[in-house]
Amino acid sequence: MKNLILPFLLFSGFLFAQQTSLKESAGLFPLYLVDGMITNEEQLKAFGPAEISAVSVYKSDNLPEKLIPFINFISEGIISITMKNDAQNLEAVSLDRLNIQHQFDELNPVYINRIFVKNNTVKILTDALVEAEIIENNGQKFLNIWTVKKSERNGIVKRSGGIKNLPKEKSAAKTVILK
Secondary structure, eight states: OHHHHHHHHHHHHHHHHHHTOHHHHHOOOOEEEETTEEEOHHHHTTSOGGGEEEEEEEOSSOOOGGGGGGGGGTTTOEEEEEESSOGGGSOEEEHHHHHHHTTSOTTSOEEETTEEESOTTOEEEGGGOOEEEEEEETTEEEEEEEOSOGGGOHHHHHHTTOEEEOOOOSSSSEEEEEO
16 A cells, blocks of 8 residues: 555646646746656547656756657656656557658658657657657758647747748648747
8 A cells, every 4th residue: 555655645646737828928848758758738638547657857068878869859848757657558649650651751850749759769659649740951852750739739839939831741740840
């Protein structure tokens, strides 16, 4: 019983913090990781407190080695969750594979919620993929993966300096210009 109390308290505190959401008050959208794989807030709700071994929150660039690919998310925050049973059995896809699916070179830069990820071999849970779009910056095109619902993106659009949608291309992804 004592072994369940700490994860329950951590998870309860996490859920409470999400209810008093930084998203609404400060426009912050932390990166969520489950066993090193990118996920979103919606997917976290599917995990019960008894399944969670540890929750770590990072807001400085003093990251563990395994989180270095996500250093650009420090200003938004990184919430890393370690599961008791390895989450590797969850369906996930690597960012380089997503590049290939969208007719890009596998090494082409990938963004998550308009923030650059430094390593394309990291994985994202497929259920956390809300939308893929092609963004253009100075004539170069990149893949951006949204893990945030469209209705929640207002803060992201504001920090991106305003987004203008271009006419849709033949690709399933849409093109937008980052200013």
